[in-house]
Amino acid sequence: MIKANIMSIVKKIELVPCELPLVLEQYDLGNQALPQFIELDLGGASQRSLEDIWAFSAVEPQQLKKEQWEAFLNPDQLLKLQQIHERQSKNQFWVGIKGKFFTAYTESDRGTMSIYFFENRAAFEVWLLEDFKDYLVPKLRKTMVQSMSSSMWLVVGALCDLFLQDYPSPDVNWTAQNMLLFTPKNIKDSYAFSRKGAANQVWWAHWAALHRPKEIQPNEEELEAAILLLCDQGWLGSMGEIEGQDVYYVGQDLLWMIRSIAWWNGGWHLSNAKNIDYSLSFFQASAIWMLLEEKDSYHLLTTNPTNQQEVVAEFLDIALSSVKSTVVQKRFCTNCGAEAAIDANFCGACGHKL
Secondary structure (H helix, E strand, O other): OOHHHOOOOOOOEEEEEEHHHHHHHHHOOOOOOOOOOOOOOOOOOOOOOHHHHHHHOOOOOOOOOOHHHHHHHHHOEEEEEEEEEOOOEEEEEEEEEEEEEEEEEEOOOOEEEEEEOOOOOHHHHHHHHHHOOOOOOEEEEEEEEEEEOOOHHHHHHHHHHHHHHOOOOOOOOOOOOOOOOOHHHHHHHHHHHHHHHOOOOOHHHHHHHHHHHOOOOOOOOHHHHHHHHHHHHHOOEEEEOOOOOOEEEHHHHHHHHHHHHHOOEEEEEEEEOEEEEEEEEEEEEOOOEEEEOOOEEEEEOOOOOOOOOHHHHHHHHHOOOOOOOOOOOOOOOOOOEEEEEOHHHHHOOOOOOO
16 A cells, blocks of 8 residues: 555556456546556456445445546556566666646556555655655765766676675675775676676666666777776876786765765666656665766766655656757856857756756
């Protein structure tokens, strides 16, 4: 059941597949084509009466509008939501949007279906964030790694693997005991190991399995260039050459960021079903963190209860936008004044939404 404190803005009904046409007839939608994402067989006869169906979900038929059902059956826009528990996919939802109404549909292993109905987008945002704990964000000079390339993000993921070798168990009171050192070969080995799909404990392998990112095949030069860029930005530092290999250390800011994401457990991944250029991952670890993928750039940030819904709302503004300006030849950030790419949605200098 949905938690009591959001029952007033979210309604949920649970159905055996053959009961769906019976319910739709109540709203004069019995002949409406069903969405393609429904994979269950709706054949057979209902064993429950309409009264029993509604009573089981503790919802009255009049509490749902015909327009809300239309958002489920024939949405104007469609999002894909993947819930995560212990680094594994837990539930997959299809989120339909029509006008102000949002719906979320999922199928269980038992062959039943659940449909969530939201009065508006704000209710959907509250539901998304309902189960996240209020972890304190580490006091960092920086709380956002901005505009990483896919190669830079791979380096960060591999560093999570190296971190877990030294600190395998979650600890909210963690403090750094030693410097985290690595060589470019460590990064390549971690990536190659995760690609084999053999190690359940590898951070990057879990990430790739859940997020299913575009295939990344960086060569040695790209990895070394990514490491140097992270050094230029102050996230990494060079120890020079030791025993014939270039050795680097992870700076304190990035080390605390890695600490915040390495032990990730619960969360979700949200994307536009028809436009994979934009996606948002929201994860619970020893801190709450987000990863916004904007085309081929990645924005990693820790977050807290005061700005979580704001970040989610900004992502939805991007993911649901169907009109991109192509008239303006130059754009500048209204927050810091830096020049930005015409098709950028976030400033590469300060992270401000454009």
